[in-house]
Amino acid sequence: MDKVTIFDTTLRDGEQAxxxxxxxxxxxxxxxxxxxxxxxxxxxxxxxxSQSEFDAVKVIASxxxxxxxxxxxxxxxxxxxxxWEAVRGAEHPRIHVFLGASDIHLVYQLKKSRExxxxxxxxxxxxxxxxxxxxxxxxxxxxxxxxxxxxxxxKAVIDAGxxxxxxxxxxxxxxxxxxxxxxxxxxKNVPNINRAVVSVHCHNDLGLAVAxxxxxxxxxxxxxxxxxxxxxxxxGNASLEEIVMAIKTxxxxxxxxxxxxxxxxxxxxxxxxELTGFLVxxxxxVVGANAFSHxxxxxxxxxxxxxxxxxxxxxxxxxxPASHLVLGKLSGRHAFEERLAELGYSLSEADFNRAFQAFKxxxxxxxxxxxxxxxxxxxxxxxxxxETYHLDRVQVSCGDRGxxxxxxxxxxxxxxxxADAALGTGPVDAVYKAINRIVGVPNVLTEFSVKSxxxxxxxxGEVLIRIESEGVTYTGRGADTDIFVASAxxxxxxxxxxxxxxxxxx
Ligand code: KIV
Ligand code: ZN
Numbered sequence: 001m002d003k004v005t006i007f008d009t010t011l012r013d014g015e016q017a018x019x020x021x022x023x024x025x026x027x028x029x030x031x032x033x034x035x036x037x038x039x040x041x042x043x044x045x046x047x048x049x050s051q052s053e054f055d056a057v058k059v060i061a062s063x064x065x066x067x068x069x070x071x072x073x074x075x076x077x078x079x080x081x082x083x084w085e086a087v088r089g090a091e092h093p094r095i096h097v098f099l100g101a102s103d104i105h106l107v108y109q110l111k112k113s114r115e116x117x118x119x120x121x122x123x124x125x126x127x128x129x130x131x132x133x134x135x136x137x138x139x140x141x142x143x144x145x146x147x148x149x150x151x152x153x154x155k156a157v158i159d160a161g162x163x164x165x166x167x168x169x170x171x172x173x174x175x176x177x178x179x180x181x182x183x184x185x186x187x188k189n190v191p192n193i194n195r196a197v198v199s200v201h202c203h204n205d206l207g208l209a210v211a212x213x214x215x216x217x218x219x220x221x222x223x224x225x226x227x228x229x230x231x232x233x234x235x236g237n238a239s240l241e242e243i244v245m246a247i248k249t250x251x252x253x254x255x256x257x258x259x260x261x262x263x264x265x266x267x268x269x270x271x272x273x274e275l276t277g278f279l280v281x282x283x284x285x286v287v288g289a290n291a292f293s294h295x296x297x298x299x300x301x302x303x304x305x306x307x308x309x310x311x312x313x314x315x316x317x318x319x320x321p322a323s324h325l326v327l328g329k330l331s332g333r334h335a336f337e338e339r340l341a342e343l344g345y346s347l348s349e350a351d352f353n354r355a356f357q358a359f360k361x362x363x364x365x366x367x368x369x370x371x372x373x374x375x376x377x378x379x380x381x382x383x384x385x386x387e388t389y390h391l392d393r394v395q396v397s398c399g400d401r402g403x404x405x406x407x408x409x410x411x412x413x414x415x416x417x418x419a420d421a422a423l424g425t426g427p428v429d430a431v432y433k434a435i436n437r438i439v440g441v442p443n444v445l446t447e448f449s450v451k452s453x454x455x456x457x458x459x460x461g462e463v464l465i466r467i468e469s470e471g472v473t474y475t476g477r478g479a480d481t482d483i484f485v486a487s488a489x490x491x492x493x494x495x496x497x498x499x500x501x502x503x504x505x506x
Contacts, residue, residue: 061090101139129161172205199223277475321371406430
């Protein structure tokens with residue numbers, strides 16, 4: 001059975017999605033989780049873009065040792081040199097060079113002839129090859145380019161040393177048959193193709209990214225580029241979890257394997273959603289909240305009798321925690337510790353003590369504490385570890401007759417207790433105004449959403465917000481059984497990120 005190389009581009013193409021803003025620490029945290037997930041290659045960023053993107057790629061290269069760490073570069077010398085600087089410390093470094101190859105890109109964007117583009121591709125792959133062995137090349141917009149020209153470019157870059165050639169459907173235009181034909185054509189018409197791995201990189205503008213990727217694997221491609229939760233430019237990239245689970249579930253059809261530890265999928269999905277602020281739609285395949293819930297009576301009856309009647313995958317295979325009662329008010333430290341270990345958490349003593357305290361407070365307010373509640377609670381604790389201002393108290397008064405009023409108390413970085421109050425158009429507005437009076441950093445709230453973690457009136461509410469300051473977006477999340485408290489926590493989380501970014505920028 002052939003192995004498919006999983007190339008994860010969550011930190012590069014995924015982070016390019018509108019509103020995606022991860023700091024260096026968050027990128028490192030995701031890279032570590034991708035390593036646990038077992039991806040073969042992490043595309044960590046485009047180092048030429050900014051100092052912080054360079055720093056993120058460099059730190060991932062030095063700390064995440066099992067997968068190959070790849071940096072993206074346009075086909076220009078400065079990009080390639082900078083990419084090499086960022087990945088040279090990796091155990092397995094790769095440089096990925098890309099260049100537009102369709103006439104649409106050549107005429108309207110690059111304003112260069114096919115001969116000029118061919119020479120740029122060849123010479124820039126050769127430049128990268130001077131630095132390292134593992135070089136990937138992508139002819140951008142390949143699915144709208146003339147196939148004969150793609151064959152010509154691929155032959156030239158393989159001769160120049162490319163070890164992987166990646167075929168992007170950059171604008172998500174191709175259909176499965178058409179894209180599969182292109183891949184098959186490449187195997188038939190590029191004479192030196194046996195010296196390189198053929199990869200595919202599909203976008204989801206027509207909802208076909210996963211279908212196009214899977215068809216390419218059928219036609220001989222052996223690397224697939226994808227992102228967690230399918231995040232990425234516009235409608236996103238092919239979703240890693242869908243491709244991997246299709247290969248695993250339909251092994252009879254594909255006859256392929258991957259190195260992915262599928263039990264880490266759900267946790268990775270949650271982490272990426274948490275840190276990027278991109279929520280996962282409930283009906284999303286494999287990781288959506290409804291992906292394994294059965295609503296119709298006939299389906300429920302079947303699943304109780306034998307899960308295979310309506311479930312093609314066992315939720316445990318992707319690491320989805322059970323949603324039944326696991327702990328309650330009377331559960332002790334030992335039971336909580338055991339449950340955390342079963343869910344895959346190993347916390348330091350200090351973190352455990354904080355989490356246990358939070359669990360006790362939650363169990364006082366909420367009768368049934370489920371695995372999903374515990375996950376939300378741990379995420380909430382982790383969010384507050386390195387904060388500048390800490391939310392100590394929040395008090396709200398609202399209703400259809402009074403003026404919404406909020407009072408908040410924060411602890412400053414120096415340990416000072418700071419309190420203030422404000423009126424607002426609504427209770428959340430009042431809370432945010434009161435916080436603003438203390439922190440005093442101008443910003444605009446651009447997004448606010450709230451959802452419940454589990455069913456029931458006493459469920460934990462999770463609030464996601466985005467704020468904008470000087471053209472940069474910061475996301476924030478907060479969870480609590482009281483949605484006004486959750487809103488205050490989310491705002492503090494976003495503000496603390498903003499303050500940390502300002503400190504780093506000097
Ligand atoms: O979509 C695309 O073409 C890309 C390339 C950089 C591979 O992201
Ligand atoms: Zn892309």
